[in-house]
Amino acid sequence: MTSTKKQAVKLSYSPQACSFVPHVALCEAGIEAELILAQVGNMSKEFEALNPKCRVPVLAIEEEVITEMSAVLTAIASITPEAHLFGQNTMETVRVYEWLNYLSTTAHAQSFASVWRTERFTGDDEAYPSIQTRGVENVKDVYALVEGKLSEHESDYAVGSSFTVADPFLILIYFWAAKLNIMMEASYPRYSSYVGRLLSRPSIVEALKFNVGLRVLSAPRK
Ligand SMILES: N[C@@H](CCC(=O)N[C@@H](CS)C(=O)NCC(=O)O)C(=O)O
Known part of the structure; x- marks a missing residue:
C-alpha cells in the first residue's frame, strides 16, 4: 500500500x-x-x-x-x-498471522459467536442451550491453548520480543471472559499475568476509553 x-x-x-x-x-x-x-x-x-x-x-x-x-x-x-506491528522479521509476521487467523475464526467466529449469536448456528430455539454450553467449552479450549502457547514463549508479548497486533486481540478475548463470567486467574495464570502487564500500555488505555464495559473480573497480577 x-x-x-x-x-x-x-x-x-x-x-x-x-x-x-x-x-x-x-x-x-x-x-x-x-x-x-x-x-x-x-x-x-x-x-x-x-x-x-x-x-x-x-x-x-x-x-x-x-x-x-x-x-x-x-x-x-x-x-x-x-x-513493526507484524513483527520484526518474516517468521514473526507468519506467527502474527497464525494468531490472527486462529483468533478470528476458531475463537471469534466459532466459539464466542455460538454463545452470543446462536441464531446463526440453528433455527431451532430448543437447541440454543446445548450449542451455548458447547460454545463456552470451546471458549475455554481457546483460553487453554493461549495459556499453553504463552507459557512456551518467554516474552512479555505473544510474538517475538515486541508488541504486535496479536497482543490486543489476545487482550480483547481475555476481556470477553468477563461477559461469560469465566474466572481467568486461577485457570490461566500465564495468560493473566501477560494481560496484566499490558493493561497499562498507552495504546490499550486510549482504546479502552472508547470501549466502556470491556473489563477484567479481577485485576490480573503482573
Ligand atoms: N469476519 C469479520 C467479523 C467481524 C465481526 O464479527 N464483528 C462483530 C463485532 S466483534 C460485528 O460487527 N458483529 C455485528 C453483528 O453481529 O451484528 C472480521 O474478522 O473482521
Whole structure:
C-alpha cells in the first residue's frame, strides 16, 4: 500500500467489539483516525451501505474501504512499517498471522459467536442451550491453548520480543471472559499475568476509553 500518515483514515467501531484491536493498532502506529460509531445491534443504513457484511471493524483510507480483521490490521501496519506491528522479521509476521487467523475464526467466529449469536448456528430455539454450553467449552479450549502457547514463549508479548497486533486481540478475548463470567486467574495464570502487564500500555488505555464495559473480573497480577 502507498498510504501515508497524512491520508484520511476512518475506523468504524462498536464499543466492546473486535474493533478494539485495530483501534489499539492505530494508537500504536501514531495514526490519527476519525472514529465512527457503528453500534452492533443498531447499525445505520449508511454503515450497511459501507459494509454490506454489517460487521465492524471497517477501515477507510481515503476511498479504500477495508473489512476483515487481518486485512484491516495489515493496512494499518503498512502505513507505519517502522512500528513493526507484524513483527520484526518474516517468521514473526507468519506467527502474527497464525494468531490472527486462529483468533478470528476458531475463537471469534466459532466459539464466542455460538454463545452470543446462536441464531446463526440453528433455527431451532430448543437447541440454543446445548450449542451455548458447547460454545463456552470451546471458549475455554481457546483460553487453554493461549495459556499453553504463552507459557512456551518467554516474552512479555505473544510474538517475538515486541508488541504486535496479536497482543490486543489476545487482550480483547481475555476481556470477553468477563461477559461469560469465566474466572481467568486461577485457570490461566500465564495468560493473566501477560494481560496484566499490558493493561497499562498507552495504546490499550486510549482504546479502552472508547470501549466502556470491556473489563477484567479481577485485576490480573503482573
Ligand atoms: N469476519 C469479520 C467479523 C467481524 C465481526 O464479527 N464483528 C462483530 C463485532 S466483534 C460485528 O460487527 N458483529 C455485528 C453483528 O453481529 O451484528 C472480521 O474478522 O473482521
